[in-house]
Amino acid sequence: MRRKMAAGNWKMNGLKSSLAELEKLARAHPTASCDLLICPPATLLCAAATTCGNSAIRIGGQTCHEATSGAHTGDISAQMLRDAGATAVILGHSERRQDHDERSEDVRLLAQSAQSAGLQTVICVGESLFQRDATNTLDIIGAQLSLSIPDSSTGENLVVAYEPVWAIGSGLTPTTDQIGEVHDFMRARLEQRFGYGVGKSVRLLYGGSVKPANAAEIFAISNVDGALVGGASLKADDFAPIIAALEEA
Template identity: 40%
Template sequence: MRQKIVVGNWKMNNTIAESSALASELVAALGKGFSGCEVGIAPTYVALQEAGKIIAGSAVQLVAQNCHYENDGAFTGEISTGMLKAVGCSYVIIGHSERRQFFGETNATVNLRIKKALAEGLKVILCVGETLAERESEVTSKVVTSQVTEGLAGISDISTVVIAYEPVWAIGTGKTASSAQAEEVHLLIRNTITKLYGDAAAGKLRIQYGGSVKPSNAAELFAMPNIDGGLIGGASLNAADFAAIIKAAS
């Protein structure tokens, strides 16, 4: 039985003070002894340390929104795995659609970042998903399969990798893939992992859904056999809503 995993991606939201307040509200809403599913929050880089202090000792883990594939150097605006580990991150999100869409992320650079993160002991959430144009052109399967295959190229052990399926057309739009649509792509991803790594690895792999998940639709989505939780955007900025989604996964 795969344990559900729910992670809140706060994106470019909240000051340090606001992030600290939200983290405190979430810990209070869940209770320090909560263990129904694996939980994480991904504040902005500047808020990681302070948010990390607040969630220390709770069931909530600290997650980074990205990482670079070099240890240090002339990479203005980037952040290294060593820096993330130093502030207590256990997971890093890689390949989010917004990184692909706005900042030139490719399957090749996703692969480099994943290799670096895993080599440094960070767990990875690999994001994949198609745009509206790609879905309407009926190339969802090709796009997602390529993102998974090329993103994980040369990686032999995926035991600390989570995949998040995020249909780009359902992120921040209020639109949500139906539970059947989401399940179809989650099954595609699991079948792709079976071909790459075998039945055992595919059976253990956790696949999250991301795309306008709310308290009102979380339970139906998480009830699907291949949906193992969620990567939550907007709803994670409200402690009560995020806690409700987490409890739906439990």
């Protein structure tokens, strides 16, 4: 049975004072029946890992470089993330694909490096509003799954997050039928590629304007194993109710 996951992506937000939110979240959920993952900016990785060391919260990075080391100014390798205390990394987020021109083939290389370093990879896929309106959403998702996910993936080192790009930060949320259609499609594709056992064990997260008000409805959808949360993960008071809804789902 897949263990549910609530993952928070802080993006380019957070200073040392923000660690108090992690302490507050840890107090609110001293134990959890789902996996809790927070991915702060790289400047806070070490401090966040120390802050959460004895709690139920794990710490992850927001991206990595495919190389283990070298002349790549400003980049961070998967090994460096692991050394800083991270146990996971988000890869292929729509903002990385858009702002840094990351292709699915690039994401695959990053994931291979991260998995080799022992990091769990949260690989993001999703369609733009144009692609959604063109009614070829599943074609887009299928291609991203095929090209972004390495052959070395298992139920332990791979999590897939569906993030409809048009819903992120817009306040728009797809219908439950739209979310369910994509998650059921992803499950079928993973089973087809990796076999029933691995395909069934990979957790599928939904990421797109998840809030305390809509969390329970989203978590009731077929093949939704949790959420990748953006802005609502920055404050413990906002993220804790989402975690509670997931535990009750």
